[in-house]
Amino acid sequence: MSRLFLRPFQNSALAQEQPILRIQNSAIYPLGAGTPSSPLFRDRENSFTSGSPRSPTHIPPPPPPDGLFPFLRGRDPHKSVSLVSFAHRSRAAGGAFVDFSARYGAVREEDKRTLRETFFPETAKPWHTLAIPAFHSQPDIPLSEQLDEEREGARRALFEELTGLMGLREFLDLPVVALSNGQTRKARILKALLDQPELLILDEPLTGLDAPTRGLVLSLLQKLHFSVKPPHVIVGSRMQDPIPDWTTHVALITGRGTVKVGRKEEVISTYTSSSHCWTPPIDASRPKHESEEVLVDMSNLNVSYGNRKVLKNINWKVHANSRWHLLGSNGAGKTTLLAMLTGDHPQSYTQSSHLQHFSRPRAKWPTPLLHARIGRVSPELHNAYPRRAGVKVWDVVGTAFDGGFVPRGRRRVGLGVDGKELEEGGEEECARVERMWHVLEGLGPTAWLSTEGSGQTDKSFSQTFADRQFVDLSPGEQSVVLLMRALVNQPPLVLLDEAWAGMDEGMVRAARRYLRSGGGLKDGQACVVISHWEDEVPWGWEDGVRRFQLVDGTGRELFRPGPQ
Numbered sequence: 001m002s003r004l005f006l007r008p009f010q011n012s013a014l015a016q017e018q019p020i021l022r023i024q025n026s027a028i029y030p031l032g033a034g035t036p037s038s039p040l041f042r043d044r045e046n047s048f049t050s051g052s053p054r055s056p057t058h059i060p061p062p063p064p065p066d067g068l069f070p071f072l073r074g075r076d077p078h079k080s081v082s083l084v085s086f087a088h089r090s091r092a093a094g095g096a097f098v099d100f101s102a103r104y105g106a107v108r109e110e111d112k113r114t115l116r117e118t119f120f121p122e123t124a125k126p127w128h129t130l131a132i133p134a135f136h137s138q139p140d141i142p143l144s145e146q147l148d149e150e151r152e153g154a155r156r157a158l159f160e161e162l163t164g165l166m167g168l169r170e171f172l173d174l175p176v177v178a179l180s181n182g183q184t185r186k187a188r189i190l191k192a193l194l195d196q197p198e199l200l201i202l203d204e205p206l207t208g209l210d211a212p213t214r215g216l217v218l219s220l221l222q223k224l225h226f227s228v229k230p231p232h233v234i235v236g237s238r239m240q241d242p243i244p245d246w247t248t249h250v251a252l253i254t255g256r257g258t259v260k261v262g263r264k265e266e267v268i269s270t271y272t273s274s275s276h277c278w279t280p281p282i283d284a285s286r287p288k289h290e291s292e293e294v295l296v297d298m299s300n301l302n303v304s305y306g307n308r309k310v311l312k313n314i315n316w317k318v319h320a321n322s323r324w325h326l327l328g329s330n331g332a333g334k335t336t337l338l339a340m341l342t343g344d345h346p347q348s349y350t351q352s353s354h355l356q357h358f359s360r361p362r363a364k365w366p367t368p369l370l371h372a373r374i375g376r377v378s379p380e381l382h383n384a385y386p387r388r389a390g391v392k393v394w395d396v397v398g399t400a401f402d403g404g405f406v407p408r409g410r411r412r413v414g415l416g417v418d419g420k421e422l423e424e425g426g427e428e429e430c431a432r433v434e435r436m437w438h439v440l441e442g443l444g445p446t447a448w449l450s451t452e453g454s455g456q457t458d459k460s461f462s463q464t465f466a467d468r469q470f471v472d473l474s475p476g477e478q479s480v481v482l483l484m485r486a487l488v489n490q491p492p493l494v495l496l497d498e499a500w501a502g503m504d505e506g507m508v509r510a511a512r513r514y515l516r517s518g519g520g521l522k523d524g525q526a527c528v529v530i531s532h533w534e535d536e537v538p539w540g541w542e543d544g545v546r547r548f549q550l551v552d553g554t555g556r557e558l559f560r561p562g563p564q
């Protein structure tokens with residue numbers, strides 16, 4: 001769980017006296033965690049033993065009199081600090097499953113609020129119920145309020161500039177539920193910039209954004225940095241993400257839950273020197289040869305919402321044993337295409353002459369049987385997966401065998417095809433348990449913390465992880481568990497959409513290794529990876545990966561560029 005927090009100070013003299021953020025001698029627990037619980041961060045490396053119960057001596061001291069944000073000098077943080085976090089559902093959100101396929105059908109009444117109404121109600125037309133009256137032309141406005149009007153005028157101009165720059169203008173009046181992941185993220189960042197806070201906190205702002213948009217967000221932040229009244233900015237990012245030049249300070253979070261804070265150059269140098277201890281293992285993967293068998297067949301496939309066509313005449317065949325990278329900028333149609341691949345999209349039922357799953361039309365597949373043949377990870381699934389208290393990592397991974405979300409069976413590795421308990425100690429039960437340990441060891445802490453010298457044996461490491469509650473894990477660890485769930489049952493088709501979200505460098509490395517050569521995929525399985533980061537795809541051209549690109553709803557295969 002290593003991440004960076006970047007702390008640029010615009011006014012370093014002031015920063016010396018008045019830190020932006022002050023957290024001292026504190027152990028920090030997950031929000032809503034009960035007792036006993038282990039802290040996410042601790043004040044000293046040896047102040048807690050893993051899993052030690054919380055006791056009065058460990059409770060952090062009372063907050064300093066000048067608060068968490070001393071630079072505010074008593075001003076209200078709610079008005080001065082903007083936080084944009086894309087963290088997945090927390091424990092507080094409860095254990096229910098969220099129906100993420102709602103956006104694929106007709107938009108329901110409760111989901112009809114548009115992007116403009118949700119994020120920028122002040123720009124709605126004057127007669128709109130959600131409009132804030134002060135934003136609209138009022139001829140009798142008193143002189144004393146003209147200054148306010150000027151400020152609002154400037155804010156409107158900034159809104160126009162930013163919506164144009166971020167390519168969001170045409171989506172302002174679409175329901176938020178219909179927006180792609182990247183479009184929603186862009187809107188949230190825009191909203192925060194528009195509020196012109198004194199402190200802007202962005203948690204992993206680049207995840208899920210295509211390369212041009214990442215460049216755009218970084219250049220907007222840089223522009224802010226050189227503006228007349230620049231805000232302080234704290235960016236939470238992964239080790240592997242770029243650190244902008246204008247960063248002055250870094251807080252490095254180690255896998256042991258301690259934080260090293262200092263000027264950028266000092267902290268980064270300690271990180272790079274320790275990371276050199278790791279030597280990548282020899283990779284034994286070989287180019288894949290796909291088989292003749294077609295798992296999913298799309299021919300002239302279309303998806304539209306009213307007049308809006310989002311997939312146009314798609315022709316794509318996914319063969320057994322193939323490896324695909326599905327690419328496309330934000331809003332190009334990747335998630336929609338995946339929903340057709342999984343059969344979650346209502347229009348997958350009406351396109352039987354254009355879409356076949358395992359040689360049958362969608363309507364011929366009972367949904368649980370189809371889902372058991374497709375392992376998947378996606379931001380939608382990550383968000384929707386129930387976070388019930390008491391459900392362990394082992395339980396979540398084991399739900400893959402039934403294709404559902406409720407842990408079943410004596411050993412929590414599912415039931416038999418007849419819906420009955422598996423034979424105790426029988427071949428099937430043993431094979432499933434063995435496979436559970438395989439993914440836990442191949443993708444779990446044994447694999448990703450191999451350099452950190454914990455002193456624990458491999459098996460006990462995996463056992464400890466298997467027993468942890470899913471709801472208590474960091475977003476990166478939850479991503480790892482959902483990846484284990486997608487792979488444990490070795491289904492014919494595996495779909496990995498932004499599967500690496502929130503994972504740190506060690507986790508990504510372990511996942512790539514496991515997929516390439518660690519037994520994550522067996523012969524015959526096909527795998528489609530969606531990622532905006534080329535280096536997250538476990539296979540390159542030399543491994544036989546194929547690339548399918550969507551551009552504004554149309555698709556084509558990309559071929560390896562020839563020698564110059």
Ligand SMILES: Nc1ncnc2c1ncn2[C@@H]1O[C@H](COP(=O)(O)OP(=O)(O)OP(=O)(O)O)[C@@H](O)[C@H]1O
Binds near residue numbers: 177178179328329
């Ligand atoms: N119910 C809907 N009504 C209207 N438009 C929709 C609906 N659902 C999706 N869209 C539009 O379809 C387009 C494709 O969305 P999709 O989520 O498939 O994109 P994506 O390639 O996965 O993007 P991202 O990389 O940002 O996740 C988007 O422009 C989106 O606004």
